[in-house]
Every structure is written in C-alpha cells, then in structure tokens.
Amino acid sequence: MRDFDYEAPLQLAAAVDLLARHSGAARPLAGGTDLIDHVRTGRLSPDLIVDIKKIAELNVLAADATGLRLGAAVTCTQVAAHPAIIQNYAALADSAQIIGGVQIQNRASIGGNLCNSGPAADSTPSVIALGGRCVIARPKGMRELPAEEFCTGPGKNVLAPGELLVEIRFPAPPAHSGSHYRRFIPRNEMDIAVVGVAAAITLDSQKQKVTAARIALGAVAPKPLLATEAAAELVGRPLTDDVIAQAAAAARKIATPITDMRGTAEYRLHLVGVLVERVVRAAAARARGEAIDYKPGH
Amino acid sequence: MAKKRVVQTTINGDAVEFLCEPRQTLLEVLRDVLNLTGTKEGCANGNCGSCTVLMNGRPVTSCLVLGVEAEGAEIRTIEGVACGGHLDCVQQAFLEGAALQCGICTPGFIMQTEALLAENPQPTEEQVRFHLAGNLCRCTGYDKIVRAVLAAAEKKRANV
Numbered sequence: 001m002r003d004f005d006y007e008a009p010l011q012l013a014a015a016v017d018l019l020a021r022h023s024g025a026a027r028p029l030a031g032g033t034d035l036i037d038h039v040r041t042g043r044l045s046p047d048l049i050v051d052i053k054k055i056a057e058l059n060v061l062a063a064d065a066t067g068l069r070l071g072a073a074v075t076c077t078q079v080a081a082h083p084a085i086i087q088n089y090a091a092l093a094d095s096a097q098i099i100g101g102v103q104i105q106n107r108a109s110i111g112g113n114l115c116n117s118g119p120a121a122d123s124t125p126s127v128i129a130l131g132g133r134c135v136i137a138r139p140k141g142m143r144e145l146p147a148e149e150f151c152t153g154p155g156k157n158v159l160a161p162g163e164l165l166v167e168i169r170f171p172a173p174p175a176h177s178g179s180h181y182r183r184f185i186p187r188n189e190m191d192i193a194v195v196g197v198a199a200a201i202t203l204d205s206q207k208q209k210v211t212a213a214r215i216a217l218g219a220v221a222p223k224p225l226l227a228t229e230a231a232a233e234l235v236g237r238p239l240t241d242d243v244i245a246q247a248a249a250a251a252r253k254i255a256t257p258i259t260d261m262r263g264t265a266e267y268r269l270h271l272v273g274v275l276v277e278r279v280v281r282a283a284a285a286r287a288r289g290e291a292i293d294y295k296p297g298h
Numbered sequence: 299m300a301k302k303r304v305v306q307t308t309i310n311g312d313a314v315e316f317l318c319e320p321r322q323t324l325l326e327v328l329r330d331v332l333n334l335t336g337t338k339e340g341c342a343n344g345n346c347g348s349c350t351v352l353m354n355g356r357p358v359t360s361c362l363v364l365g366v367e368a369e370g371a372e373i374r375t376i377e378g379v380a381c382g383g384h385l386d387c388v389q390q391a392f393l394e395g396a397a398l399q400c401g402i403c404t405p406g407f408i409m410q411t412e413a414l415l416a417e418n419p420q421p422t423e424e425q426v427r428f429h430l431a432g433n434l435c436r437c438t439g440y441d442k443i444v445r446a447v448l449a450a451a452e453k454k455r456a457n458v
Binding site (some may be wrong): 053 | 299300301303319320321322323342343344345347350353356357358359361362363364366367369410413428429430431432433
C-alpha cells in the first residue's frame with residue numbers, strides 16, 4: 001500500500017484542523033472498509049489518514065424524546081443492536097445488518113457509507129427516509145443539511161476539504177410511525193443492491209390514513225433519491241392497493257437507472273415498483289405495531 | 299517515508315509491542331512482523347474472510363484494519379485458540395467433520411465461529427449460514443463447515 005502518515009486525534013477541532021491543513025490530501029478513517037481498499041487499489045492516494053474513531057462526538061449514539069443522534073463513526077453492529085433504533089428507526093437497523101458480512105459490520109459505519117457516497121449504499125436511503133440531517137464540522141463552526149442533499153454523484157458529496165461529517169440527527173418519529181429498508185440482490189447476502197428502497201410512514205390515530213411519508217431510492221440514479229412525488233401519493237389516503245400502485249408508479253418516474261452487470265435499466269425500473277410496494281406495506285405494518293414477515297436475504 | 303510507530307496491544311492474552319508503518323495492515327503486521335502466519339491472506343479486500351481475527355472480541359477482516367489501529371486493542375488469532383496443546387471444540391469439530399480441504403479459509407472460519415458461539419451458544423443452521431456469509435470457501439461447498447459449527451456448538455454446550 002502507498003505510504004501515508006497517520007494521526008488519531010482525540011478532539012474534533014484537531015481532526016478538522018488536520019484535514020483542513022492537508023487540504024484534500026488527508027482522508028478521515030472510520031471503519032476503513034472502503035478507504036483502506038481504495039488506498040490499496042490506488043483509487044485514493046492520501047498523504048495523511050486521520051483516524052476519527054477516538055473522537056467522542058463521532059461516537060455519539062443517543063435516542064430520546066427529541067430524536068436520535070448517530071455519530072459518524074458508530075458501527076453497523078452497534079446500530080443493528082440498539083433497542084431504540086430497532087423500535088423507532090427500524091429502516092436503519094434493516095440496512096445495518098445487510099451491509100457486508102459480520103466482519104464488515106463490526107467496522108463499517110453509517111456515516112462512512114454516506115461519505116463514500118456510492119449510489120447503491122444500503123444505509124443512505126434509510127437515512128434519507130427517516131429525515132436524517134447531516135451535521136458537518138468545518139474550520140469555522142458547523143453546518144447542517146438534509147441527508148438527501150449530501151451526495152452529489154457517484155463517490156461525490158458536498159464535503160469540502162477540511163469538512164468532516166460529525167453525526168446524523170434524526171427527528172423522533174410521531175406515534176403510529178414505521179419504517180423499512182429492503183434491497184434486491186440475486187444472492188442471500190454479501191452483495192450490492194441492484195435496487196434498494198426505504199420508506200418511513202406515519203398513520204393517523206385510527207391507523208388507517210397516511211399522515212406523513214418519505215420514500216428513498218438507491219441504485220437507480222447517480223445518487224440516492226428522495227422520492228417526494230411517490231410519498232405525496234400516499235399522504236391523506238388509506239393504503240389501498242391502488243394508492244400504493246400510484247406511489248410505485250411515481251417512484252418509477254424519477255428513477256434513471258443505468259444498465260450494468262447487476263441488471264438492465266428496464267429491470268431496475270421494474271424492481272423500483274415492486275420494492276416500493278413491498279417496503280411501503282412493511283413500513284405501514286410496523287406503523288400499526290405489527291411484526292413484518294421479513295428476514296434479511298429473503 | 300512515514301515514521302514507524304510503536305503499537306502496544308494484547309495478542310492471544312500476551313502484552314505485545316510492535317513497530318509498524320501506518321500503511322501496514324494488521325494482517326501484514328501479524329504475518330510479517332510478528333510471524334503469526336496462521337492468519338491467511340485471501341482476497342486482501344475484505345470479501346473473503348480468510349484473514350478474520352477477533353478485535354476486542356469481535357471478528358474483523360484484518361486486511362482492512364491498519365496495524366496502528368490495534369493500539370490498546372485485544373487481538374485474538376488462530377494461534378490463540380488451541381489451549382495447552384489441545385485443539386478446542388471448534389477446531390476438533392472441523393477436523394472430525396472434514397470441514398476443510400485446502401485449509402486457507404479455515405483459520406478465518408474458526409475465528410468467525412468462535413465469535414458466533416461466544417455470542418450465541420445455540421445457533422440455528424440459518425443463523426450459522428448468515429453469520430458465516432463473510433467467509434468464503436472454494437473447496438467444501440459449506441455443508442461440512444456448517445455441520446461442524448453446529449456439532450461444535452452442541453459439544454460446547456454439553457461440556458459446560
């Protein structure tokens with residue numbers, strides 16, 4: 001592997017300072033499951049690697065009545081096992097347990113998945129559907145933006161040199177809310193999404209009509225998409241087959257997939273519809289307090 | 299060249315101090331610096347699980363960990379599994395069940411199994427298969443491995 005220097009600062013300000021001073025030639029290291037491979041293959045060539053795992057702010061994992069704070073270095077294993085996430089932010093737990101295998105989940109973080117900005121990232125649709133906001137540290141203060149605005153293209157995002165994703169903040173879901181993420185892969189596990197869909201649904205007090213919905217799509221555009229038009233088809237309506245089919249049709253309209261070894265564009269468009277329907281039904285079932293019939297890899 | 303670092307860690311229960319460059323992975327340090335060659339390199343990109351070791355009790359692919367990240371960590375490798383010259387339950391079950399052919403993937407499978415049984419002493423076949431998804435074997439077809447893991451779990455429970 002190419003030569004680089006290594007620092008593991010304890011303070012957030014020190015990490016931001018290191019990243020800013022090396023202006024683009026430094027890369028933050030969380031789980032390293034993408035970074036170390038990218039350095040080895042020459043796709044990235046940093047002079048300095050800044051290990052951010054010793055910084056308290058990046059390890060925050062706290063849920064209360066105001067919402068969820070998820071530090072950018074918190075591992076998938078921690079996320080998938082966290083009772084409040086399983087209960088109230090289930091789509092995140094769904095994603096965290098299908099990213100790579102157990103070894104990868106013990107290292108990889110949701111923040112890292114977001115910052116690598118792969119179009120097929122399994123956790124980003126969940127982060128978007130759950131209304132995540134990215135908290136970014138910069139040399140002069142902090143900034144915040146909605147997760148759907150974070151990625152800008154394959155492997156690209158809004159982070160400027162010297163900026164560091166610190167945490168993702170999620171609003172507390174209202175009563176009668178549920179969420180789900182599901183992807184299609186031809187295997188049972190250890191694969192990259194052909195299409196991935198996340199949805200977060202809130203029902204009224206009778207658990208009949210949808211009062212709020214967010215749907216996000218992965219692997220069908222240069223970046224994960226918030227499917228605003230698809231979610232709008234659900235709001236104010238009961239979840240009949242027709243209504244769900246209209247949401248699926250609206251989601252298909254904004255998808256602009258490519259053809260590659262994982263599937264043709266036509267196939268992906270078909271999958272968007274199938275997955276939106278299944279994910280919306282599952283998220284709504286969770287909103288009603290029902291267990292869903294879903295096992296990762298099935 | 300980046301300066302070598304002194305890293306203090308615990309490996310298989312012993313305090314170990316080693317020198318490494320930041321660019322050396324934990325796998326390279328184990329094999330090339332510490333001469334612990336039981337951990338194997340397969341794909342070197344985190345897909346095959348051959349280089350699985352336990353870091354603070356959790357399995358990781360050591361090809362995707364920097365040696366410098368082992369500072370303060372507890373590492374367990376295949377060399378630390380047998381005790382007093384005796385194979386442990388998992389090793390014995392792999393041997394008796396012929397759950398290996400060429401053997402390159404075996405140390406990784408055994409470490410991954412150790413982690414599974416520590417967490418879940420009575421896994422179902424499906425749980426075993428899901429837990430071992432990050433370990434590839436190109437010889438056995440997995441069936442004998444899965445049966446060996448289930449046999450090891452049963453034997454371990456009987457011994458407790």
